[in-house]
Amino acid sequence: MSSADVIVIGLGSMGGAAANALAQRGLSVLGFERFWPSHDQGSAHGGTRIIRQSYFEGVEYVPLLRRAYEGWRQLEDQAEAKLVTITGGIYIGDPEEETFTGALSSAREWNLQHEVLSSDEITERFPAMRPADHAVGLFEENAGFVDPERTTAANIRVATEHGARLHFGEAVLSWTATRGGGVEVVTRHGTYGADRLVVAPGAWSAQLLGEVGAPVTAERQVMYWFQPGYSRGRPVFEDYAVGRQPVFIERTDGNEQVYGFPIADGSGGGIKIGFFHDERPTDPDAVDRTVLPFEIARMQSRALELFPHLTGPLLQAKTCLYPSAPDDHFMIGLHPEHSQVTVATGFGGHGFKFVPVVGDIVADLASRGRTDLPIGLFDLERPALLG
Ligand SMILES: Cc1cc2nc3c(=O)[nH]c(=O)nc-3n(C[C@H](O)[C@H](O)[C@H](O)COP(=O)(O)OP(=O)(O)OC[C@H]3O[C@@H](n4cnc5c(N)ncnc54)[C@H](O)[C@@H]3O)c2cc1C
Numbered sequence: 001m002s003s004a005d006v007i008v009i010g011l012g013s014m015g016g017a018a019a020n021a022l023a024q025r026g027l028s029v030l031g032f033e034r035f036w037p038s039h040d041q042g043s044a045h046g047g048t049r050i051i052r053q054s055y056f057e058g059v060e061y062v063p064l065l066r067r068a069y070e071g072w073r074q075l076e077d078q079a080e081a082k083l084v085t086i087t088g089g090i091y092i093g094d095p096e097e098e099t100f101t102g103a104l105s106s107a108r109e110w111n112l113q114h115e116v117l118s119s120d121e122i123t124e125r126f127p128a129m130r131p132a133d134h135a136v137g138l139f140e141e142n143a144g145f146v147d148p149e150r151t152t153a154a155n156i157r158v159a160t161e162h163g164a165r166l167h168f169g170e171a172v173l174s175w176t177a178t179r180g181g182g183v184e185v186v187t188r189h190g191t192y193g194a195d196r197l198v199v200a201p202g203a204w205s206a207q208l209l210g211e212v213g214a215p216v217t218a219e220r221q222v223m224y225w226f227q228p229g230y231s232r233g234r235p236v237f238e239d240y241a242v243g244r245q246p247v248f249i250e251r252t253d254g255n256e257q258v259y260g261f262p263i264a265d266g267s268g269g270g271i272k273i274g275f276f277h278d279e280r281p282t283d284p285d286a287v288d289r290t291v292l293p294f295e296i297a298r299m300q301s302r303a304l305e306l307f308p309h310l311t312g313p314l315l316q317a318k319t320c321l322y323p324s325a326p327d328d329h330f331m332i333g334l335h336p337e338h339s340q341v342t343v344a345t346g347f348g349g350h351g352f353k354f355v356p357v358v359g360d361i362v363a364d365l366a367s368r369g370r371t372d373l374p375i376g377l378f379d380l381e382r383p384a385l386l387g
Pocket residue numbers: 009010011012013014015032033034035042043044048049050051170171172173200201202203204208221222223274320321322323344345346347348349350351352353354
């Protein structure tokens with residue numbers, strides 16, 4: 001039986017980062033991934049993920065985001081890869097709406113650089129957008145996007161350079177805590193032993209984590225790429241491009257919250273947009289990857305409310321899975337029954353920007369059983385996760 005200090009199950013966004021952080025700390029790491037590196041079957045594909053710090057989801061996330069930003073630079077250096085593009089970010093809503101007020105609370109509490117803009121000021125600076133007259137926006141210079149496929153590839157590469165043995169195309173069937181305080185992992189190809197285990201299976205959490213993973217649902221979400229149309233007889237592509245258009249999140253007048261990106265490399269000349277919360281729990285092994293005409297029409301008419309000239313064709317649409325906890329907060333900690341097992345899941349639709357700091361947290365927990373980083377919000381036994 002092959003063995004290691006730590007086994008990592010799932011080499012996607014978080015498992016990849018954890019394997020990298022653990023290997024860099026000198027531990028012998030064995031990792032298993034059912035698919036191929038940077039695959040498109042889970043939560044980490046589609047070319048872009050927003051990163052931002054004025055976090056409307058909660059002021060508690062800001063210290064972790066600061067640390068994550070440092071981690072992004074480190075990973076770029078180690079992997080010699082460009083992962084981060086800073087474009088600025090704008091969070092638009094009614095003056096009393098959480099997209100705006102939550103971002104403002106985080107910016108104020110943590111003294112983050114920001115500007116508050118009126119609807120007219122938003123259109124003046126970012127001409128592709130025409131928000132509702134009474135809307136306001138918080139603009140954050142320091143926001144932008146990261147490339148999820150390249151990030152996962154970078155973590156895998158650096159982990160491997162530090163000695164991690166990572167097996168792709170090898171699904172884990174089960175794991176058990178052994179009497180001696182270690183773990184045993186059974187895959188399609190064999191049985192492996194280790195002192196510690198990290199379980200980061202994303203949308204497959206319910207399959208691998210029993211009761212602990214049961215609250216995590218796999219939500220089918222669609223990403224759409226639309227081509228801009230013409231405005232006043234001229235093409236307006238440059239208004240939607242990096243350098244002019246920031247990443248954005250918007251919710252006004254009770255409509256559905258949308259998020260999106262400027263035209264980026266690899267986007268085929270379209271802006272990417274999606275509904276932030278379009279909750280459709282699905283079976284992660286039987287995802288309907290077909291995007292239906294009514295879904296496209298619904299997205300396009302919503303997009304036109306913010307981008308009146310986004311009248312060009314749909315370039316592509318892809319499905320992705322949110323591994324979501326009921327309260328949309330992450331789930332990170334030691335397994336309640338087996339302290340040699342670290343769990344990292346529930347990252348929903350907003351986890352990617354935290355990849356490097358989650359790698360550090362998981363490495364802390366798996367190597368010394370505790371972390372100094374603030375993770376109280378992510379408690380595996382919090383009331384919001386019960387029944
Ligand atoms: C459409 C969409 C848009 C998003 N936008 C943003 C954004 O703008 N900003 C942001 O910060 N976040 C965003 N997110 C969220 C973010 O991408 C996710 O929170 C994050 O990728 C989840 O990481 P994970 O490691 O839990 O899952 P994954 O990256 O999917 O990794 C889990 C891995 O475990 C593997 N696995 C599962 N079961 C087994 C098994 N039995 N054996 C072996 N391997 C197994 C899977 O194959 C997978 O590779 C978005 C997500 C989606 C879907």
